[in-house]
Amino acid sequence: MTELKATGVSASPFLGRRAARAKSAAAAPPPKPRRQPSLVRRLVVLHAVLSAIVLAIGGVTLSAFFAERSTAAFDERLGDDVLDLVRGTSVDETGEVAAPTLTDARTGYAYSGKYWELVTPGEGGPVHAIDRSRSMWDAPDFALPAGGAPALASRAGKTFYYDGMGPAPSGGASAQPGAPAGKEHVRIAAELVHIAGVKDPIIFMVAEDRSPIDANIRTFAVSVAIALAALLAMLIGGVMLQVRFGLRPLFRLQREVASVRTGKTDRVGDDYPAELEPLASELNALVAHNQEVVERQRTHVGNLAHALKTPLTVMDAEAQARPGPLGDVVRRQVDVMREQVDHHLRRARASARQQGGGDRTEVAPLLEELALTLERIFQDKGVEIDWRAPDDLFFHGERQDLLELAGNVMENACKWCKARVRVTAEALDATRFSLTVEDDGPGLAAKDRAEVLQRGARLDETAPGSGLGLSIVDELARAYGGALALSDSHWGGLMTTLTLPRGEA
């Protein structure tokens, strides 16, 4: 019984465990060397072990109770037989004891499995048989219960029930196949009775092969084991479902955090169960804090720029008003300072961007804004900007940054074009899109293009004032893991292609 249960226990949870592992492996990134077991696995395994123990105890108890009850019923019948034997026994004048014929016909056939015997206890020695059923044949007398004759004598008239060996070899009709060779196991009922006319007390014994009830008990135990194992499997299945459903908000939270990271949403939901609610609101607070820090950095940088640029303008104008060597030096130095400020502003912006992340920006409206603004700025030149972008295209990053990237490239095109600028945004794959800006200007020789694309702020220094202003774009695009490429446009002008991370629609 217990062994059966144990195997039943260990099989199911292993299946469950493996399933849980397979699931978490599919959802999570490469497994870390020492990872905590998953919550699902913990809960399921714990529940399986506890259920198995409880069910095993229940099964053992149930079987024991059944065995006890079966034996008691069996004993009761044996007791009745003893009573029949006692009542039917007669003593003649010579003191000869005559036993009755029991109704159970089996007593008449040798080794049939049902036996009776009348004995008198000798003086402290072996018993002396008076009479016995024919079925006993030439077998030795049945053993007396523990304590022997004195125990029986001390409680005369009370029936004792105990196990013993029968006369027949085991392996009879009701014996279990494969049982060890030996005598059959019998249940014995014995009672010591003083009969009038007989000097010695007589011990009446009835015995019966107990293998039928043993078989019953075994069958019962096996059935119980099977039923409980099935119950255990259902319980484990149930708890797996329960855990899957119960932990659903947790899985949802995981998905939401992922979409915050990819910029699909900017916060996780508020409708979480009480246990997860604090975690969700902490997460939101963290995201908000993060955004605030990035924003603050930008504001600081902007403030610094503002604080420096107005004085620079003043100095420049002042120097211009006083021509001479000093004025020239001041004007030149003002230009250098302005470039320095711009350079460090860009750096600060790029690093602020790396800490941020998570946002996404619709491309089409932003291109329209820029087109409107730039056509306004280049109104005198009559620049026409033809922009195209699918409505469901998103940039994975902040609006300000896409404005900088597209704004500078488009402004550059407007500066160099004769009249026409074409801007095309297209999805390349699930994670990238391209922004192509073409103009009908003079274009750029291949040699110069390489120079333009060289990293850092050198371009602005080598070509002050007339630089393409693309180094800021290049730097920012790289901060986003993107790229900037130059080629020829349809019209023979410059074509600038930005490859940028695409946000999820």
Place this chain on the structure above:
Amino acid sequence: MRILVVEDDPDLARQLKAALGDAGYAVDHAPDGEEAHFLGDTEPYDAIVLDLGLPKMDGVSVLERWRRASVATPVLILTARGAWSEKVAGFDAGADDYLTKPFHTEELLARLRALLRRSAGHASPSLECGALRLDPRAARATVNGEPLRLTSLEYRLLHYLMMHQGRVISRTELVEHLYDQDFDRDSNTIEVFIGRLRKKVGPDRIETVRGLGYRLVALEGEATTT
């Protein structure tokens, strides 16, 4: 020519006043947003130089209020940050040009001259179609007096449709009018622009005539006075 300079830095303000005065303009100065708003709203200036970083009320808000109050004076904004977000916000609010600090005074004067030249000689015959009105000289279009924000290509398309309102115009005709080179004329170009225009002027004003093209119409109940 009367010019309002809105700048909170006293040194820069003094320099601007001096430079503009030397160039022959009459100059008023407002050191903060509130005073700027009041002056711009009440005095008939020919142009305004507006710094965006101002005490009391920022430049973009001042500009928005002026435009809401139909102050059409050309405005040149000065910005220290030079970020595109700020430029776009400025133009969105109704700016006509911008300069990034630090700038050379000559540059400011040149821009101002261009602004004044552009705004001169307004009052011109405009095209109307129901509540839709287009002013070809200023290159502006309005619906019920609300200005439309159109890119040049959209404006050109609307202008063409308005010149031929009530008539069905084929796609080919429209695309030929929009582009002068064949390789630009891909098949869905016109659909894209018609779609954008419909979003801005209202979907019912431009009818699709199946197999033929498009037609601009006045909405029912609107009087056409062309």
